[in-house]
Amino acid sequence: MTRQPSVSRRRLLRTTAAGAALGLAAPFGPRQARAAGTTIGFIYVGAKDDYGYNQAHAKGAAALKGMKGITVIEEEKVPETVDVQKTMESMINLDGATLLFPTSFGYFDPHMLAMAKKFPRIQFRHCGGLWTADKHPPNTGSYFGYIGQGQYLNGIAAGHATKSRKIGFVAAKPIPQVLLNINSFLLGARAVDPAITCQVIFTGEWSLAVKEAEAVNALIDQGVDVVTCHVDSPKVVVETSARRGAFVCGYHADQAALAPAKYLTGAEWNWANVYKMYVEKLLAGQTLPNFTRGGLADGFIKMSPLGPAVSDAARKQFEATLADMMKGSFAVVKGPLKNNKGDVVVSSGQAFVETAIELESMNYLVEGVIGSTS
Amino acid sequence: MDAGDIGWWGVPIAIVGGAIRVSTPFLFVSLGETITERSGRINLGLEGTLVFGAMTAYAVTVVTLSPWLGVLAAMAAGTLFGLFHGWICKFPRVNDIAIGIALMLLGTGLAFFFGKPFIQPSAPDLPAISLGWWSDIPQVRAALQINVLFLIGAALALFLWWAFRTTRIGLVLRVVGDSSDAARAMGLNPDTVRLLATAAGGALAAIGGAYLTLYYPGSWNEGVSSGQGLMAVALVIFARWNPLGCFAAALLFGGAGALGPALQSVGVTQGYYLFYAAPYVLTLVVMILTSSPGRALAGAPGELTVAK
Structure with a gap:
């Protein structure tokens, strides 16, 4: 590996420009030029108004903008490549950011970890990464929400709405969080009717509009009548499903406006709470937690309001389960449970509540899910 | 929704349906590029034109609520891009491939910039014709929901195939594409012909973009094309500069x-x-099987920079 230059291109340009303008030499770097206060950087993999993952984070970031002494800087459409390292570096050197939130899954390893080693005094918090104290630098950390709970509730709504007993899931990549969502969606539906199966289609990328539309069409051609997804921007999935007459459960953000009649409910992020918590700790001079997790009860996630197509029976079960989850320690994944190859993955009597760390390394699809992780 | 279990029949139905749904942007871009390349120039910038056309069509439709106005606006924008490419390329020692790459980046960049406010709103779709009325199977009916633009594209492929062979305009285009000297001897101005051919190519590519945002998948976002414009340019070589070949390749x-x-x-x-x-493996295989180190590709216009 070649050594990275210690001064980024943008920093060099800026320092030379500033130096030329003021007639001063290089010692007056960006740190002196920065205004008082704390600067926080957010990095998104897509557009921040994508009706999905990035929009949810951008809403959380927007909630910080009114806070005193806080400057929020954002960059969108940053690929999960060495590009994100350059972005982080320029946010630190150029804008003086002291806390960075690289929000996309692929930013964690190796990009954020490399930057964290290079800038040990800057704090990095990643969305979704599996941070462990003995493996990762102390100035890094991760936060995530138990959105599998939301997909379980989606599943309950879907289980009541389906007539064909086939529900469908358009997924991007077979990583643990996606697999947990797929499994939770099916398990929620099976809490209504144990004969329901869930067909999953992986598109291979976080955002591929045409392939997502094709996936929805293929699912509905096979008799699927309720669809949900885990892709960065669910807009295409929601619109295509509704156009084909299928019900749809949302993800990431509220998509009810896109399909008012067919939208059952949706699992949404509520990042404003999480980001505010970090910033309040930062302003109070406390150390930031390295590992942050929360679910419905903690206000990390929330459900979209139930749509007009949700029946009374569905509403009752949905609300009862939601109330159970609000009490905490609700186990979506509990034994006896087999994977879809017939092997026992959770033995009888074993239950993983939402906080169980085992869920974050899930590598199987449960019985009833038609699909494969590779 | 009372869909029967069609099992494996779903695969051929999906392939036919997918061919009809997904092929239209490929078709329009490759037809446009065929016109341009037949005149002896390559416009690699059609990916940019496609994305900009997609954005323009969606934006105009959101504002005016008329998808056909959106298509027209996209065509106008595509024409401008084509004229720009043709105008720059008429200067001596300008490389049309390099200009094309520059225009591709310009087109996508401008589209992302102007398209920001249009990611969220919904626009009305282009109409589709149901040709599946004879079938009771909902899957077949859904697959045979055929968009008007697809039919226009198919007719256009047939028309261009006929026009290249038998009309005066087609002959002029081919002469200019095969030999600038011969064209000049006939009193034709190759630069003007190529300018118009590139403009027409741009307009067609932009229609492909309009199809993406106004029908399938039917909304504007920055990843809507994911390289389809570039693939369509490659399809032209695959189709041997034949409009009917473009139609088959797009399908x-x-x-x-x-x-x-x-x-x-x-x-x-x-x-x-x-x-x-x-699809990519298929392209590679066909290209390898049909290429030869000894001669230029059959059907390649003689003035094309890659064929020289």
Whole structure:
């Protein structure tokens, strides 16, 4: 590996420009030029108004903008490549950011970890990464929400709405969080009717509009009548499903406006709470937690309001389960449970509540899910 | 929704349906590029034109609520891009491929910039014609929801094939594309012909973009094209500069693209990344089988920079 230059291109340009303008030499770097206060950087993999993952984070970031002494800087459409390292570096050197939130899954390893080693005094918090104290630098950390709970509730709504007993899931990549969502969606539906199966289609990328539309069409051609997804921007999935007459459960953000009649409910992020918590700790001079997790009860996630197509029976079960989850320690994944190859993955009597760390390394699809992780 | 269990029949239906749904942008871009390349120039910037056309069509439709106005606006924007390319390329020692790449980046960049406010709103769709009325199977009916633009594209392919062979304009285009000297001897100005041919190519490519945002998948976002414009330019070589070949190649690419999701939906779930690579593997195989080190590609216009 070649050594990275210690001064980024943008920093060099800026320092030379500033130096030329003021007639001063290089010692007056960006740190002196920065205004008082704390600067926080957010990095998104897509557009921040994508009706999905990035929009949810951008809403959380927007909630910080009114806070005193806080400057929020954002960059969108940053690929999960060495590009994100350059972005982080320029946010630190150029804008003086002291806390960075690289929000996309692929930013964690190796990009954020490399930057964290290079800038040990800057704090990095990643969305979704599996941070462990003995493996990762102390100035890094991760936060995530138990959105599998939301997909379980989606599943309950879907289980009541389906007539064909086939529900469908358009997924991007077979990583643990996606697999947990797929499994939770099916398990929620099976809490209504144990004969329901869930067909999953992986598109291979976080955002591929045409392939997502094709996936929805293929699912509905096979008799699927309720669809949900885990892709960065669910807009295409929601619109295509509704156009084909299928019900749809949302993800990431509220998509009810896109399909008012067919939208059952949706699992949404509520990042404003999480980001505010970090910033309040930062302003109070406390150390930031390295590992942050929360679910419905903690206000990390929330459900979209139930749509007009949700029946009374569905509403009752949905609300009862939601109330159970609000009490905490609700186990979506509990034994006896087999994977879809017939092997026992959770033995009888074993239950993983939402906080169980085992869920974050899930590598199987449960019985009833038609699909494969590779 | 009372869909019967059609099982494996879903795969051919999905391939046919996918071919019809997904092929239209490929078709328009490759037809446009055929016109341009037949005049002896390559416009690699059509990916940019496609994305800009997609954005323009969506934006105009959101504002005016008329998808056909959106298509017209996209055509106007595409024409401008084509004219720009043709105008720069008429200067001596300007490389048309390099200009094309520059215009591709310019087009996508401008589209992302102006398209920001239009990611959220919804726009009305272009109309589709149901040709599946004879079937009771909902899947067949859904697959045979055929968009008007697809039919226009198919008719255009036929028309261009006829026009290249038998009309005066087609002859002029081919002469300019095969030999600038011969064209000048006939009193033709190659630069003007190429300017117009590139403009026409741009307008067609922009229609392909309009199809993406106004019908399938039917909304504007920055990843809506994912390289389809570039693939369509490659399709022209695959189709040997023949409009009917473009039509076949576009259908093939559309159908191959539907293979991955369709196979997963019937339970063939292993190795989906391989199925997704199918269209590209297919292209490589055909290119290797039909190429020869000894001669230029059959059907290639003589003035094309890559054929010289």
